[in-house]
Amino acid sequence: QLQLQQSGPGLVKPSETLSLTCSVSGDSMISDVYWWGWIRQPPGKGLEWIGSFSSSGITYHNPSLKSRLAVSADTSENQFSLKVNSVTAADTAVYYCARHVYFPGYFDYWGQGALVTVSS
């Protein structure tokens, strides 16, 4: 059974960098079928796709976030990371990592979610 476990600070100061890691267990991240992605959900609001990448290094980002975004993977550790720089209160959200079946495609396994609050 695939599991995605998220970790990272729950509080980030404005203008600093938000960093989250997603550890994958139960299967290898290396695949021709599966991509890996990040989605966020501001409190009381809907879902917003952040970005997705393949194990071969192809990456797609939400254009509204692209300039502040960095997604990386360590396939030897079977984990991937998200960094969002220059954060503001608008970046306060529950962040989810997920397995992305094909691109474009759907998200079949999700992490537990991590609330990140941007506040001084």
Add this chain to the structure above:
Amino acid sequence: QSVLTQPPSVSGAPGQRVTISCTGSRSNIGAGYDVNWYQQIPGKGPKVLIYASSNRPSGVPDRFSGSKSGTSASLAITGLQAEDEAHYYCQSFDTRVSESEVFGGGTRLTVL
């Protein structure tokens, strides 16, 4: 504003049938891209209910079904149960601005 438009809320009595619409445009659903549906119970993460417009993952009851036509898609739930009370989101792919996965704004289903 979401690229995919869903009604903010729908409701139905136990046992009834409800549908949730997801309206897009020629740059997403109308371009032939699949629609996926997720259920999010309050306080929990999303769970995929329907993928590729009409397919159910194993373990999802056949009370849930999806369809797509033109620039819209629908999720139908028959035999409504109290446990179906949740938020539902559609998701597709859009090429108007950039190649992006996009979500609808979500629909809150209330079981009366």
